[in-house]
Amino acid sequence: MSEKVFPKDFMWGAATASYQIEGSPLADGAGPSIWHRFSHTPGNTYNGDTGDLADDHYNRYKEDIALMKELGLKAYRFSISWSRIFPNGKGKINEKGVDFYNRLVDELLKANITPFVTLYHWDLPAALQDLGGWTNRDIAYWYTDYADYMFQRLGDRVKNWITLNEPWVMAFVGHFMGEHAPGMKDLYAAFSVVNNQLRAHSKTVKAFREENVKEGKIGITLSNTSHDPATDSQEDIDAARLAHEWTNYPLFLNPIYNGEYPSGIKEHASVFLPHNYENDLEEIKEKIDFVGINYYSGDLVKLDTKSFLGGKTVERGLPKTEMGWEIYPEGFYKILKGVQEEYNPKEVYVTENGAAFDDSVVNQEVHDENRIDYLKQHLEQALRAIQNGVTLKGYFVWSLLDNFEWALGYSKRFGIVYVDYKTQKRIIKDSGKWYSQVIKNNSFNF
């Protein structure tokens, strides 16, 4: 057995998102989000599940923060529901919505837990969707006004800000595949959403600098799947590279760091980018303080001229999680090493990593050895990345609690804490107890 020791002050945390855990989506003057609308539309979610109750975190946040303290979390990543603050997305402010997040932040600080706030985790105010949502160029102003208002209200206590969560998923799963809110199936719309999210992100970074949030840092969280070529043929190598540029961090970091879309996207997909997008690139190029990396799995990519951007994924035959995703820890290292080599961010945080398994309660315990194994294997790769020059400063496990897994509803459990949705009872899983020891020792045995 070898002990894997992390750097001193490594930021150990857990992550959640507003619509996935809070419940009470319309409480105290909040407006509906596109996920409230989407989940209440029959056929859109597993079993017709909605976020109406979820983990009832809106009412149980103190209990959940006590759990975080018991686990010994150093940090907690959560998102703000835009439509609690601006019920119509802009204009009238809902003070009771602001008050909830003020109380949440104050309770975290009382527990000596550092808040990491995600300003947008997919729950757009429905009123803005009625104006075109992320396909409307004006969203960049609406979003920046919302973000700037949050800097003003919480910036005295919240020092770590994430503008957008997984903008690729928002753009393509929500606007091309139609499987997430708002349920569109339009590739041109999806690419305009990419561009408008980048415009909104960079305008917000500028607003953040102007607000001069003392000791504040701002970044973006990006989804990633490790894509390797299925064979060593040049066509598969090219297809894998293109899949990487399209679905992973380059699609957003290349404009942010280099002021242009990745070369493969310009060559093979520029027709889908908005007219005159080039005029936005100078403004989009705006320094950020950290990059958030989300990672779950990897795949192999093979040339397939019938697929978008000419690549289809094939499997390695590895063990899978309940999501049907192959468990590929090596890919975690490749993504972390890759982002450092390609963009050299000042700081990197793993803002999500975790797994869904078929958890069951036995005598009020949850023995999820498979999740412990998944976390061990991935943390080993995270440490390897640090030892190989990656400026990795922290790790947020996804997720603190079992929660609403979007279109899959409550059928998938990612938490290190089990939630009985009927009774709202929380049970710390064996993985939560294991993770708590990792945090306490800043190390683990492998």
Ligand SMILES: N#[N+]C[C@@H]1[C@@H](O)[C@H](O)[C@@H](O)[C@@H]2O[C@H]12
């Ligand atoms: N699926 N899955 C789990 C997890 C999802 O629950 C998060 O909300 C997203 O940020 C990201 O997709 C990852």
